[in-house]
Amino acid sequence: MKTLIQQVEKRRDELIGLLSDLIAFRTPAPPARNTDEIQSYIADKLQTIGFDVDQWDVYPGDPNVVGTRTGSHSEDFQSLILNGHIDVASVEENEGWETPPFEAVIRDRTLFGRGSADMKGGIAACLFALQLLHENDVDLRGDVLLQSVIGEEVGEAGTKQCCERDYGADFAIVADTSDCELHGQGGVITGWVTVKSPATHHDGTRQRMVHAGGGLRAASAIEKMNKLITALQELERDWAINKSYPGFTPGTNTINPAVIEGGRHAAFVADECRLWITVHFYPDESADSVAKEIEDHLLATANADLWMKDHPPTFQWGGGSMIEERGEVFPSFSIDEDHAAVNDLMEAHEQTFSEPAKISMSPSVNDGGWLAEAGIPTVCYGPGKLEHAHAVNEHIDIDQLLDYTKTLLRFIVKWCNQPKERS
The missing domain is CATH 3.30.70.360 (Alpha-Beta Plaits)
Structure with missing residues (x-):
């Protein structure tokens, strides 16, 4: 673990480069129907690090990607979903951006660009953590799944389709904007x-x-x-x-x-x-x-x-799309503070940030409700502040992004090597 944590720091430029690549893909929703290229990029990354990839169109031009790394003892050890959306809030002309919205710009340990906080930063951290685990031959006995989904910004619930396609796990983290707090939601x-x-x-x-x-x-x-x-x-x-x-x-x-x-x-x-x-x-x-x-x-x-x-x-x-049907639903979910994975995540957070993790309720909504509705214990836990999401000059703190990645590594290794609870 010490080696993994050190590599996050030593290879920070790779993580920043990965996030910069993701930001460069123009995926605002609306208009949506523009995520083919970024999803192919993510699918290629996942295949390179040993994941089996399933890719399908939710709408033409907007595919979901699910990568699965099967654990060495899947039946007996805990599994994990890492979930994130790759669509971003729309960008209007003449909004007053100080930097090009689809170009990552770094100033004073801060990275600017549309989607940096909501939530390509979270997706980049998940991908980079999984890459480090692969390159260091870390044994994970339980399965890990990465869901890169479309449509969250416009209520199109790519995550719901993942659940309907029977992708499940013993626990799920939605890596959406929470300032590295553990969030449930209304x-x-x-x-x-x-x-x-x-x-x-x-x-x-x-x-x-x-x-x-x-x-x-x-x-x-x-x-x-x-x-x-x-x-x-x-x-x-x-x-x-x-x-x-x-x-x-x-x-x-x-x-x-x-x-x-x-x-x-x-x-x-x-x-x-x-x-x-x-x-x-x-x-x-x-x-x-x-x-x-x-x-x-x-x-x-x-x-x-x-x-x-x-x-x-x-x-x-309700409805399945703000674009197609002018309607949406986001189910609510709460956090089971006694769940073993929640305790493990809080412990990993405290080891990294040197302060206790906070549990609260988000004033916003994300796709976590669909995972919870499918019976998967879920938390929203991601880098970036809500006040910067959707904002002009959207940005993320690079140090928080690095610490978030370290927390993910600690949590994944512990959780996916923990035996399943048998009833």
Whole structure:
């Protein structure tokens, strides 16, 4: 182990070069459909260090890569998934970058470039750690899998497809941005609320809808949506008062009215209005349960309205892509602090960083929920700060990246040489 740790320092330029290569691949999502080249690069790296590689298209131009190194005694020793996404946040022109976003630039022990923190830094560290294990002929009795997935930035859940393809393990680390803390997370689901009139009216008939003696019971879908937005705010406040979960600040469970679409032309009364909402929920809830709470509350609100009781809102929840379906789901997950792998990871962290590892709940979301939903104990543990992810001049601290790689080496060697627990 001492030799491995020393090599991380001595060969730091190789790790920085690897991360620089990954940053140079332009993989923003949206637009996505641009990861063929980077995934081929990663697949080649994995094959070079003795991994069997499975590569398949999730969408045309966006393949997943899973590399597997079979342990010398797979049946009897613990296995591990290292997971990361290779898509990055979009980059707009004239955002004010001080360095070219798709070129790694080093200043004062800091590496700048889109994806450095979220999360090509984590992917590079995983690849480099696995390379060092291979080159030093380190025996791992249990299996190690690296999942390089697409689509996390736009809810396309390449990780979910890995689970559906039956890639599993005894433990999983999502190497996403956590400032080297162990993170669980709440969940997210998006939904569309639609108010629709069965008839379309010229705006000249509005006086008959809203003034005495008009005799026309009709409504503007936009105005009725106003009532539902107010109802959502009331429900959000009630959740903040009556729901909580350890590790989250009060009111983390929010209902965001993110996008509204309605009306067809200024000469018509709006006959349809659609509201796109984003809902954050706690690990002791599910996407289905919070969706039902919202539906029940809005339907009760509609039932108290003279027009909406006969024309109630309709709902569409989730989706597999923000690009293709304008919808997404991120399941929640919590950390089992008594799990042996969690203890081993915390010990490896403390040995490297000379301070105890922190366990907390992320205010963001990542693909770890899909691994947990598949029954795999999971933590998010990666280099980089959330405040730098998606930001102009995104960057990562090189010393933290090196220490993260050392922690991975310590953990992988211990965990994958630990006998499985037999029931």
